[in-house]
Amino acid sequence: MGRFQDILLEGLAQDGGLAMPASLPQISREELLQFSVRAYSGLATEIISRFADDIDPAVIQRLCLQAYTEQKFGSAQIAPLTPLGQEQGAPLAILELSNGPTLAFKDMAMQMLGQLFEYVLTRRGETLNILGATSGDTGSAAEYAMRDKHAVSVFMLSPQGRMSAFQRAQMYSLQEPNIHNLAVEGVFDDCQDMVKAVSADLEFKAKWRIGTVNSINWARIMSQVVYYFKGYLGAVKAYGLRIGDTVSFSVPSGNFGNVFSGFIAKSMGLPIRRLIVATNENDVLDEFFRTGVYRVRGSKETYQTSSPSMDISKASNFERFIFAMTGHDGAATAALWRELLQSGQFDLKASQPQAWERVKASQVVSGKSTHENRLQTIRDLASRYQRLIDPHTADGVFVGRQYLESGVPMICLETALPTKFEETILEALGQPAPRPKGLEHLESLPQRVENIGADVENLKRIIAQRALR
Numbered sequence: 048m049g050r051f052q053d054i055l056l057e058g059l060a061q062d063g064g065l066a067m068p069a070s071l072p073q074i075s076r077e078e079l080l081q082f083s084v085r086a087y088s089g090l091a092t093e094i095i096s097r098f099a100d101d102i103d104p105a106v107i108q109r110l111c112l113q114a115y116t117e118q119k120f121g122s123a124q125i126a127p128l129t130p131l132g133q134e135q136g137a138p139l140a141i142l143e144l145s146n147g148p149t150l151a152f153k154d155m156a157m158q159m160l161g162q163l164f165e166y167v168l169t170r171r172g173e174t175l176n177i178l179g180a181t182s183g184d185t186g187s188a189a190e191y192a193m194r195d196k197h198a199v200s201v202f203m204l205s206p207q208g209r210m211s212a213f214q215r216a217q218m219y220s221l222q223e224p225n226i227h228n229l230a231v232e233g234v235f236d237d238c239q240d241m242v243k244a245v246s247a248d249l250e251f252k253a254k255w256r257i258g259t260v261n262s263i264n265w266a267r268i269m270s271q272v273v274y275y276f277k278g279y280l281g282a283v284k285a286y287g288l289r290i291g292d293t294v295s296f297s298v299p300s301g302n303f304g305n306v307f308s309g310f311i312a313k314s315m316g317l318p319i320r321r322l323i324v325a326t327n328e329n330d331v332l333d334e335f336f337r338t339g340v341y342r343v344r345g346s347k348e349t350y351q352t353s354s355p356s357m358d359i360s361k362a363s364n365f366e367r368f369i370f371a372m373t374g375h376d377g378a379a380t381a382a383l384w385r386e387l388l389q390s391g392q393f394d395l396k397a398s399q400p401q402a403w404e405r406v407k408a409s410q411v412v413s414g415k416s417t418h419e420n421r422l423q424t425i426r427d428l429a430s431r432y433q434r435l436i437d438p439h440t441a442d443g444v445f446v447g448r449q450y451l452e453s454g455v456p457m458i459c460l461e462t463a464l465p466t467k468f469e470e471t472i473l474e475a476l477g478q479p480a481p482r483p484k485g486l487e488h489l490e491s492l493p494q495r496v497e498n499i500g501a502d503v504e505n506l507k508r509i510i511a512q513r514a515l516r
């Protein structure tokens with residue numbers, strides 16, 4: 048891995064693969080105990096300064112304090128753990144990650160990225176044009192984190208007609224001149240392919256100072272590691288555990304970024320029992336963890352579901368996980384991805400049996416939900432615990448419940464607030480979710496968006512016209 052600051056700005060490693068640290072910092076039990084008295088920003092400082100080793104820890108601390116404020120996240124806890132109840136002897140809890148400016152967990156990493164970008168770019172006297180693709184929540188989180196930054200502009204691709212009215216309004220109502228919303232004719236994967244195509248043109252990328260904030264951005268993965276520690280320590284406190292006792296996490300998954308951060312936390316020594324990859328009807332990841340076959344799907348086979356931020360059939364961070372499972376064998380990983388490109392799938396179990404054994408040993412497991420399962424779960428939590436959850440979180444709760452073990456807390460990550468997915472809440476409960484203050488009339492604000500085709504050359508022209516110099 049190159050220097051942290053370069054990885055931050057470039058997104059990809061020099062060879063076009065995804066950047067990964069050569070080794071992970073290890074957190075001892077003693078350190079975990081010390082972490083338990085830290086506020087969120089203090090915890091973030093501890094974790095992030097172990098990765099960002101070319102930035103002064105005092106600076107990291109200042110950036111964390113600016114990123115994680117009560118004002119932005121609604122409480123001093125930033126990511127509070129809410130116990131629900133005991134099910135089959137297992138404490139069931141929700142880790143609230145969606146109380147930031149755009150009401151989805153993407154804010155947790157993106158607010159930190161905004162601070163890191165501003166700091167590094169200003170010091171270097173440089174600018175950056177962020178090119179990203181979003182299935183809904185990444186785009187708004189990135190735009191809200193960058194809208195007031197002078198050294199950064201954002202070009203955000205979103206799939207036309209695939210996001211909720213709230214998600215569209217949240218992004219497209221931004222009027223800042225450094226924010227460019229481009230709605231692509233296609234699905235999320237088409238958007239992501241366009242980003243990859245532009246990023247693969249190294250000359251263009253260098254000339255226009257293109258950066259990325261997709262879930263493949265290492266700094267995002269790193270920032271997300273923090274809340275696994277927070278969730279663990281929250282469970283220790285809520286349930287009177289001893290440091291070293293294990294908990295499981297259930298994670299609504301699409302691009303495999305969130306749950307991969309959990310895998311990193313576990314690899315750093317956080318006592319995690321299971322990491323549960325919860326998917327919706329777009330079950331490419333569930334299929335892999337059940338069978339060892341990773342078979343990506345095309346646009347036609349990617350269903351539009353009631354948990355749209357997970358409508359992904361090619362999970363970009365998955366490559367990092369497989370790299371880890373091969374024992375950090377770059378050549379073997381590259382060979383698998385060549386096979387994937389040629390035939391649309393690879394069979395890890397058959398071609399790399401040892402790596403498949405590591406997958407089994409990793410305790411990363413999976414499951415999936417249907418629309419009906421999610422509606423049921425939303426109703427069930429509303430009536431049983433008076434707790435309203437969104438369809439993505441419902442997916443995580445539904446699948447998490449299949450892996451309950453007596454005495455092991457099951458922490459379900461809340462990845463969005465229900466108000467973002469009004470139609471589904473209405474369908475499940477017959478009434479809408481409450482709107483946070485100040486967002487009541489979001490959909491009636493004027494919108495600023497441009498429709499484009501899935502055409503890489505046209506995208507390059509647009510960037511060249513409007514990029515920050």
Ligand SMILES: *Cc1c(COP(=O)(O)O)cnc(C)c1O
Binds near residue numbers: 153183301305439
């Ligand atoms: C992005 C997103 C997900 C999927 O997260 P990945 O990191 O892509 O796996 C799940 N739920 C919501 C609400 C999201 O915005």
